[in-house]
Each structure stands twice: as structure tokens, then as C-alpha cells.
Amino acid sequence: MEKSLSWREFIITRLIQSSGYSAILFVALIFFFLLREGLPTLGEVDASSLFNFRWYPIESYFGILPLLSGSLIVTLGAALIAVPFGIGTAIYISEIAPRWMREILKPLVELLGGLPSVVLGFLGILVLSPFLRVFLDLPTGLTALTGSLLLGGIAVPTVVSVAEDALDSVPRAYREGAWALGATKWQTIWRVTLPAAKSGVLTAVMLGVGRAIGETMTVMMVTGNAPVLATGLGSLFSPVRTMTATIAAEMGEVANGSTHYHVLFFIGMVLFIISLVVNVIASSVVFRAKKRAERILS
């Protein structure tokens, strides 16, 4: 009896341990399979035509620059919306709103995070893009701007929840000290609380941007999918095509193992590496800030 119990304990402990380790395994597996299918690209397409301005796979033009610039411009636009609105909402929830308001706002913002991206894309096609076409007098409403507006909305919940956590973890004594010195609530927020939560807010921004770069369905549905090199902010008003949308739109039609197939995996690899870099930096910012806080407290 004793023995079987300890055996069971042993096996269960090992099972739980390997489940914990599985996260590492999955990241490694994802990277491995992206490399496996994506790296042959470098043998099949030479670098000069890969980093070129023409994406026209039917005639074997695999220049990914238009896709990179498309992702960048849509994400930049999304960040311009999500950062001020996300941080503003976080400040309101954590510093200004009365308790009952907080209890309503938090689940509402979470609700936005739960909306399927395909539903937002659907509304983008039917409501937002016709509106923008008429309002801005554009030839088409399916533009980078349409994508940016919706992506901004998708990134807001991420920014809000991380930034709000950061603001919330600023010790109350900081605020009380500022108030006691005669600062207004606004001065306290602007000069004490926000600077104290700086690293967490930065993390929020990075995670929001990461969320926007990786978003697929919405941008595929509303940005018009024209693989044209974005040259400046003016490109916000014309159709673009992002890396994610390219993969989603074209993967279904390519033959497994063809050059086109490998290039799409290569783009996936680029996306994976971008998200890896963003997340590693974002989490190291948090770790460093925590360490500094611990040093101060000890």
C-alpha cells in the first residue's frame, strides 16, 4: 500500500513536470517546422530577388519587401491608435474611475478582446470601408487605414490590461506622497504614477504592437491585399498587403513543396522571429523592472 502510493506519486510528479516542460518543446517544434519548410527558400530564390519590390508568385517573383512594408504601415497605424487609447483607458480605469465604473469597464474591454477577428473584418467590409470611402473620398475603402483602425481596436485590450496591471502595482504610498506635497490628481498621474509604471507600460505597448503585427483575418479582409510597396504615410490611404494576409490567402492554393510554399513558410519564419524578439524584449523589461523594485525594497 505504502509502496504503490509512492509509486503513483512518483509517476504523477513526472507527468506534471513534463507537462511544464512541454511549453519549451512546443516553441522548439514550431521553430523547427518553420525552418524545415522555410529554409529551402534560400536555395531556391536568391537573396536579391527575395528582398525585392515585386511580389507576383505566379511568375516567380517573390520579393517580400512590399509585404514587410505593408505589415509595418498597418501596424504603425494601429499603434498610433492603440497606444494613446489603450494607455488612456488604463489610466482611467486604474486612477480616475470610481469603483463601480471600473467593474463595468474592465469586462467590457475584455469583451473587445474576445471578439473574433473575423467578425471585425466582416464589419470592416460592410460598414467601416464604405464609410471611409465616402468620408475620405477614396477610390476604395479597402485600405491600410481601414486595417489600422480595426487592428488598433484589436490591440487596445492587450495594451489596457497590461498597462493597467502596471499602474495598479505602483505602491499607493507614491500617490499619497505626491498628494501630500500638494500635487493635483492629474500631476500625480502624469509625474509620479505613470513614470513609476514606465516599464510595464512599455511592455503593454510592445505586446499590443506584437498583437497587431500577427493579426491575420481582419487585415486580410479589409486592406485590399495589393502587394504594393508602401512609401510613406500616404500609403495609409491605399490598399496594402501584409505578411500574415499573404500566408493566409495563398497557402491554400500552393502545391506542397513548391517554391511558393517554401517562401510562405519563410515569411512565417520572419513573423515568428519578430514575435520572439518583441516578447523576449518585453519580458526582459518586466524582469529588470522587478529586480530593480526588489533592490529598492531590500
Next chain:
Amino acid sequence: MMTKFLSRNRHTVQRIGFTAITMMVILTIIPIIATIVFILIKGGSAISWEFLSGFPHDGMRAGGILPAIIGTLYLTLGTAVFSVPLGIAAAIYLSEYAKDNQVTRIIRLAIINLAGIPSVVYGLFGLGLFVLFLNFGTSILAASLTLSIMTLPVIISTSEEALRAVPQSFRTVSISLGATRWQTISRIIIKEALPGILTGVILGLERAAGETAPILFTGAAFFLPRLPQSPFDATMALPYHLFVISTQVPEMPIQIQYGTALVLLVFVLSMNVIATVIRSRARARRQW
């Protein structure tokens, strides 16, 4: 000079600042409510028993969306089968067993990274590993496995938080009464953390139910005349169906599009609401 001006008028500045922030919040909240209300109103008239229980016909331009509803149910359940036990076990490891060392830090970094990987990259991975390498084909199994790995970080991090919130004294008392570590976890800790874990599981599955990109190349079918018969069949799914009928089918009646969006929204948001209710009720009832 400037600071003097500001400090004399600091209450005006505060009023302007608060107004600006309140405006931002309103501009953030109104579109959320408007989106939901708009789809409820527009889609409401499309909902009928036939729409919910019928098969699509006339090139999906008429009939119901039953196969897509059932497909999304299958995919959500399939995802739960893999991700719930694995996610909870991993959370237990991180909260109860893991030491604060380099390996644990790498595990946490891996989880953060899993959470950040774009959904379409999960789709590529699922295609490479499950569909082609393991030869599952475009199937419910391959799609569920892909979605499972995508939902893992949500389930792990929320469950871990719930487990950690159980006071240390519960563990100390249980161990001192002669229980083993696993007995303590399985009979005391999990029970106390259950509402939090449940919230995490539902939020994770909500994400799986609403996602399109990961199932595009791993399990979604454009149209199927019958329901899937086994885990190795491809399936229709609500999000993919909405994508198809709003972009790929010309002259699609707008009614059906809004109806499909409504069903998907209700499916996903009801999970969200259930999770929120469980969480707030557990918080209200908590004794410790």
C-alpha cells in the same frame, strides 16, 4: 515661466486632462457596444429554427449553418481534450513544483512566446507537423491539436494565477496531516482554485472557437454536404464560414452573413460572460 503658468492653473490642466481621458475612454467603449448591438439587431432577423438546424444549399446562399455550428463545437471540444489536462498540469508544475531557477525562467519565456506567436503561424506549424508530417490530413484532429497549442498559454497562466492565490497555510496544514504532495494538490488546492482555473479554461477555449487563421490549412472545409463522421474528417466552422461567405461567395444574401456573424458572436461572447460570472462569484464567495 511655463511651469509657473501651469502650476497656477493646475486645476484647469487637471480638468482638461480628465476630460481628454474620459473622451478617449468613451471613444474606446462606444465602438465595442455599437458593434455588438449592431450585429444583434442586423443578425436577429436571420435567426430561425431552419437557419440553426439546416444545411446550406444553393451554393451556401440559402438554408442554414448547422454544419458550421457543429464543426465549431467539435473543434472547441477537441481543443479542450488536449489543452485542458496539459495546461492545468503545466500550471500545477509552475505553481507547486517548479523551483525558481534558470529552467523555470525558460519555461515562462516559452509560454510568453507561445502567447505572442501570430495565429497564422500556428496554422503553418499545424500544416507542417500535424497535417503533413504526422499525416493526419486536413482534419478535426489536426486543427484541434493546432488550436490546443495556441490556447495553452492562456490556460496555463490563468490557472497558475488561481493556484498561487490559494494561501500557503492550506498546503502546510494538509502536509502536516500526513497527506502527500499530490494528495494535497488534487484534493485541496485544485478544489480551492477551481473557479479561477475554469475561468482560464473558458477564456482559452473562447479564443479557439473564434479563431480562423490556425484552422485555414489544418481542418477547415469550404463546404461539406454532411456532418464530419470522424476526427480525421475536415469540418466547416463558424469563423471560417463567415470569412467564406463574406469574401469568397459572390451575391451572398446579407441576411445570412449577419446571421452567421450573430451566431458566432453569441457562441464566443456567452463563453466570455460565463467566465466573467464564475470569476466574480468566486471572488464574492471567497473566505480567505
